Amino acid sequence: MALSGLFLVFFLGQHATINLSSVISPETFNSWSHFMGYNPVVQYILQPILIAGVIVHFVMGIVLELQNRKARNVRYAQYKGGANAPWVSRNMILTGLVVLAFLGLHFYDFWVPEMAYKYIEANPEDPTRYHHELVEKFLSPARVGIYVVSFVLLALHLWHGFASSFQSMGVNNKYSPAIRNFTRLYAIVVPLIFIFIALYHHFNHTH
Amino acid sequence: MKLLLKIWRQKNNDSKGKLVEYPISGIEGDMSFLEMLDVLNQELIEKGEEPVVFDHDCREGICGSCSLQINGEPHGPDRLITTCQLHMRKFNDGDTIVIEPFRATAFPVIKDLMIDRSAFDRIQQAGGYISVNTSGNTVDANAIPVEKDKADASFNAATCIGCGACVAACKNASAMLFTSAKVSQFALLPQGQVEAAERVQNMVRQMDLEGFGNCTNTGACEVECPKGISLENIARMNREYLTASARG
Numbered sequence: 001m002a003l004s005g006l007f008l009v010f011f012l013g014q015h016a017t018i019n020l021s022s023v024i025s026p027e028t029f030n031s032w033s034h035f036m037g038y039n040p041v042v043q044y045i046l047q048p049i050l051i052a053g054v055i056v057h058f059v060m061g062i063v064l065e066l067q068n069r070k071a072r073n074v075r076y077a078q079y080k081g082g083a084n085a086p087w088v089s090r091n092m093i094l095t096g097l098v099v100l101a102f103l104g105l106h107f108y109d110f111w112v113p114e115m116a117y118k119y120i121e122a123n124p125e126d127p128t129r130y131h132h133e134l135v136e137k138f139l140s141p142a143r144v145g146i147y148v149v150s151f152v153l154l155a156l157h158l159w160h161g162f163a164s165s166f167q168s169m170g171v172n173n174k175y176s177p178a179i180r181n182f183t184r185l186y187a188i189v190v191p192l193i194f195i196f197i198a199l200y201h202h203f204n205h206t207h
Numbered sequence: 208m209k210l211l212l213k214i215w216r217q218k219n220n221d222s223k224g225k226l227v228e229y230p231i232s233g234i235e236g237d238m239s240f241l242e243m244l245d246v247l248n249q250e251l252i253e254k255g256e257e258p259v260v261f262d263h264d265c266r267e268g269i270c271g272s273c274s275l276q277i278n279g280e281p282h283g284p285d286r287l288i289t290t291c292q293l294h295m296r297k298f299n300d301g302d303t304i305v306i307e308p309f310r311a312t313a314f315p316v317i318k319d320l321m322i323d324r325s326a327f328d329r330i331q332q333a334g335g336y337i338s339v340n341t342s343g344n345t346v347d348a349n350a351i352p353v354e355k356d357k358a359d360a361s362f363n364a365a366t367c368i369g370c371g372a373c374v375a376a377c378k379n380a381s382a383m384l385f386t387s388a389k390v391s392q393f394a395l396l397p398q399g400q401v402e403a404a405e406r407v408q409n410m411v412r413q414m415d416l417e418g419f420g421n422c423t424n425t426g427a428c429e430v431e432c433p434k435g436i437s438l439e440n441i442a443r444m445n446r447e448y449l450t451a452s453a454r455g
Contacts, residue, residue: 064421068379071420073312077215077226078305080279081378085425090378092423164424170446172439 001064002165004057009162009186011050016193019134023200026131033130037114058100065093088160095157102150109137138201147198151191158187208234208295211303212247214259220315220323226305236296240283241266241273243295260319266291268433271368274375275320276307281372281431289370289433309375313382313417326417327369327385333413334406335389337398348398357395364391366434373428373436379420384428386414387444388436394447404451411448 018036022029036042081090088095113133117123138144162183166172171179209232217224231250234243241263248258264272273290277283283293298304308316313326339345353361367388374382390407393399399406422441429438 064423068381068420068423071312071380071418072310074310076276076279076307076310077213078276078279078307081427083280083284084376084430085378085427089423089425160424167424167438167442168422168445170442170449172442 001057001060002168004053004060005161005165007053008057009158009165011053012158012190013186016190019197020193022131022134023197029134030128030130034125034127037118037130038125054103058096061093061096086160088156089164092157092160095153098150098153099157102146102154105143105146105150109143135201135205138198139205141202144198144202148195151194151198154194155187155191158191159184162187208232208236208298208300210234210243210298210301213303213305214320215307216259216319217308217316219318224316224319226307234295236294238295239266239291240275240277240293240295241291260317260321262321263291268292269368271370274309274322274324274371276309276375278305281309281375282370282433286430287433287435289368289372292433309371311371311374311380311419313380313419314371314374322371324369324371326419327371327382329417330382330386330410330413331369331389334402334409335393336402337393338401339398351397353396360439361392361395364388364395364436364440367392367432367436368434370433372431372433374419376427376431377420377422378425378427379423381422381428382414382417382419383422383441383444384432384436384438386410387440390444390447391440394443403447404454407444407447408451411444 018029018032021032110133138147163180166176166179166183209230212229212231213226214229215224216227229247229251231243231247234246238246241261244259244261251258262272262274264270266273268289268291271289273282275282275290277290277293282288282290283297285293285297306320308314308320308322314322314324317323365388367385369385371385373384374380390410393406394403424438424441426438429436
């Protein structure tokens with residue numbers, strides 16, 4: 001969980017960086033997106049690794065949750081979980097499943113059309129199409145709403161998960177408070193970037 | 208003080224249990240929680256009813272026998288104490304108190320509030336020892352120099368009394384804090400190095416075999432531990448385990 005989680009956290013950072021360029025410069029966004037879409041190392045090595053990372057992370061998460069439920073066959077009549085552990089740490093499966101459902105929508109929105117465009121329809125390369133494709137997706141207020149809520153849930157997931165992955169890998173030392181601060185800052189800033197991008201394109205396009 | 212107790216009654220592990228209500232009065236704030244249960248049991252005996260079975264031994268917080276989930280928290284609402292050290296002044300007149308056994312599949316109920324924690328014994332037996340010749344020429348442990356901070360950390364880990372509050376508090380019923388304390392107390396000392404790799408692997412394997420859940424780092428165990436065993440021990444055990452596994 002920890003290793004696949006850290007890998008996905010790293011990926012989120014680079015995804016947010018590329019997407020942020022769509023707000024600053026459409027040309028830069030198009031050029032970076034084209035590179036990511038057609039570079040063979042990205043397409044045939046990094047992309048399968050990323051998909052494998054996502055699958056490993058959520059399958060392991062669900063398996064661990066099932067094992068954990070089995071470990072307490074009789075539930076407490078009264079269980080005061082909030083007295084000793086934060087809500088986010090006790091509800092990783094909930095926030096994780098929301099993020100997973102969001103990934104389904106996200107793949108349907110961007111990844112599936114992209115794969116169809118390149119590999120099924122075999123369209124010619126067009127390095128200028130990415131920015132307007134992105135902006136069109138954020139015209140729908142419903143979609144923007146779902147994205148915003150999902151990223152709030154992602155922030156909650158990262159708030160616990162990023163710091164927790166260090167503990168799972170045995171890192172608990174004098175640097176841990178600094179690591180915790182960094183991971184919590186990251187957990188807020190990265191989802192906020194995604195939320196900002198979705199809102200920016202929505203309001204910039206319609207107004 | 209008048210209280211309404213809702214106590215888990217269960218004949219044995221094969222039968223279904225349920226919460227039974229017992230109104231009780233005349234409870235003093237200076238009584239311990241177990242003394243309050245003694246009062247209840249005396250009343251039940253006098254009425255010809257079966258007393259409530261619960262674990263207890265030293266009644267001074269060092270044996271790890273008492274094991275009650277009180278109002279949803281192991282050892283009750285106070286911190287760094289066991290149930291026997293919990294005073295009734297922590298409750299108010301008229302309160303309802305729900306009392307259940309520590310719940311985990313690996314801790315089956317024997318009767319009422321008493322549970323079988325022999326899973327912890329088996330985890331310790333899997334690796335909680337060091338190789339010392341005890342034939343009469345045993346070297347005094349104090350003859351081996353140990354860094355102060357490591358000696359202190361080892362001692363702190365060794366203060367775990369194996370009560371099971373960590374398992375009871377954890378939403379996953381994980382025994383990682385207990386197992387890591389038992390691993391750490393040896394892993395930090397020179398005498399523990401001989402079986403270090405084997406120890407952590409065997410104890411973790413036994414922990415999994417017993418059916419405890421996985422650690423998701425909620426930290427509930429550390430908060431509820433009556434001896435303040437730190438999550439650092441879990442990180443240390445994870446390091447030891449990863450290193451031992453990498454070496455084969």
